[in-house]
Amino acid sequence: MPVHIAIPEPTSPRSVPDSAAYNQRSLPQYLHALYSAGATPIPIPLHESPQRVAKILSTCHGILLPGSPADIDPQKYGESAIPQCEHPDADRAAVDELLIQDAFNLHKPILAICQGAQALNVWCGGTLIQDIPTQIGPAVNHSPGRTVTEAHPIEIIPNTYLAAIAQHCHPERSEGPAFREASQQHVNSSHHQSIQTPGDNLVVSARSPQDNVIEAVELASDAHFVIAVQWHPERTYDSSALSRAIFHAFVEAAESWTPRRIEESVLAG
Numbered sequence: 001m002p003v004h005i006a007i008p009e010p011t012s013p014r015s016v017p018d019s020a021a022y023n024q025r026s027l028p029q030y031l032h033a034l035y036s037a038g039a040t041p042i043p044i045p046l047h048e049s050p051q052r053v054a055k056i057l058s059t060c061h062g063i064l065l066p067g068s069p070a071d072i073d074p075q076k077y078g079e080s081a082i083p084q085c086e087h088p089d090a091d092r093a094a095v096d097e098l099l100i101q102d103a104f105n106l107h108k109p110i111l112a113i114c115q116g117a118q119a120l121n122v123w124c125g126g127t128l129i130q131d132i133p134t135q136i137g138p139a140v141n142h143s144p145g146r147t148v149t150e151a152h153p154i155e156i157i158p159n160t161y162l163a164a165i166a167q168h169c170h171p172e173r174s175e176g177p178a179f180r181e182a183s184q185q186h187v188n189s190s191h192h193q194s195i196q197t198p199g200d201n202l203v204v205s206a207r208s209p210q211d212n213v214i215e216a217v218e219l220a221s222d223a224h225f226v227i228a229v230q231w232h233p234e235r236t237y238d239s240s241a242l243s244r245a246i247f248h249a250f251v252e253a254a255e256s257w258t259p260r261r262i263e264e265s266v267l268a269g
Contacts, residue, residue, distance in 0.1 A: 003039040003254045006060040006099055007031075010068045012046040012091035022069060030066050030113075033237040037247040039254060044099070046091040053098050062109040062225075062254035063099045065116025067232060068092055071193055072118050077127040084131035084192070097123060107260050109225035109253035111246070114191055117228035121217060124199025131192055132213060139211045142189045149236055151189035152208055154215045160205035161218050162227060165249050169241040185242050187215070187231035194230055202228075225253035 010026055011019035027043070034041040042060055044053060057063075070089035074081045096119045103110050112120040118128055129135050132142050144151045156163050166185065195214040198204060206216035206229070219226035227250070233243035 003062070003251060004042050004060040005034050005039045005062045005064050005251070005254060006042050006044055006057055007034070007064045007066060008044040008092060008095045008099065009046050010066045010092070011070060012089055014091055015070055015087060015089035016068075026067065029232075029234040029237075030064060033234040033243075033247045034064065034251070036237060037244070037251040039251045044095055046095055048095075050094075050098060053095060054102070057099065057102045060108070061257050062111070062250065063103050064250070065096055065099070065110070065112040065119055065228075066234075067114030067116060067190070070115065071130070072115070072122050072128060074128070074130060076122050079127070079130070082130050082134065084134050093119065103226075104224075105260075107224045107257070109250055109257055110219075110227070111250040112226075112228035113234065114230060114232060115193075117217070117230055118193060118195065120226070120228050121195045121199045121202060124202055126195060126199030126202065127197040129194050129196045129213070132194060132211075133192065136211055136213060140208055140213065142191050142194070142208075142213065144189060146188075146190060146235070149188050149239065150186035151231075152210065153184055153186050154206045154231075155184055155209045156206045156216075157204060160203065161225075161249075162205040162216055162229075162246075165245045166242055168249075169245050187233075187242075188235055189231055191230055202226075225250065 007030055009023055011022050013019045031041045044056060068089060071086040073088035100120060100123045140152050156166050195217060198217050201220050202217040203220045204214050205218045208215055216229045233246045236243045
């Protein structure tokens with residue numbers, strides 16, 4: 001049976017003036033990565049009713065939360081917007097929340113990317129850095145442009161699921177300096193916000209070593225695959241072993257996913 005992955009449109013025209021151009025440029029890269037990893041993407045239009053979204057989700061085995069030029073509404077994590085904060089996208093946020101709730105209710109695998117990672121973190125009760133240059137400083141350029149494929153290094157935290165994925169790319173590097181090399185990767189970067197405080201039950205799995213910005217989090221659970229990365233592995237799927245490994249791990253989790261019984265999901269909340 002084909003593995004269906006729900007993915008919302010990145011932006012809506014009500015909130016992002018050039019949403020059509022952004023979606024046409026960015027969405028095909030996510031679709032290519034999913035198809036290449038063996039899954040069938042199911043795009044979710046942002047204008048659909050909650051009932052229609054729920055019906056579509058009933059056919060899906062996992063969710064991918066893509067990036068977006070919009071920012072998460074700071075009121076969702078108890079702050080007022082600073083001048084550098086971009087306007088939120090209410091339509092995208094509403095669909096994201098439906099998808100995340102469905103995934104947590106039924107333990108569907110989640111891969112969250114860039115703004116999608118921030119949305120997941122806030123949904124889990126975490127907070128964000130609203131503007132890295134203003135609040136952290138310019139030590140690392142986290143927004144060098146879409147054409148830069150190796151913007152800065154990340155340090156993957158040992159004993160995390162992301163570390164296991166990175167190690168799978170280089171099975172010969174199992175210990176010592178070779179293992180440290182496998183845990184140090186260069187990634188692309190297109191963001192001005194990042195996770196500040198991880199949400200409930202989310203653990204940090206990668207940081208930018210030069211400025212300590214959180215680059216990835218994951219759910220501390222052996223029973224539920226949830227990985228969120230701040231960079232864009234869909235853009236480097238064809239050129240990066242780590243990018244391919246992330247998507248393949250996500251699709252494999254979706255292939256083996258079995259829904260919790262309704263009473264289990266209700267009791268767990």
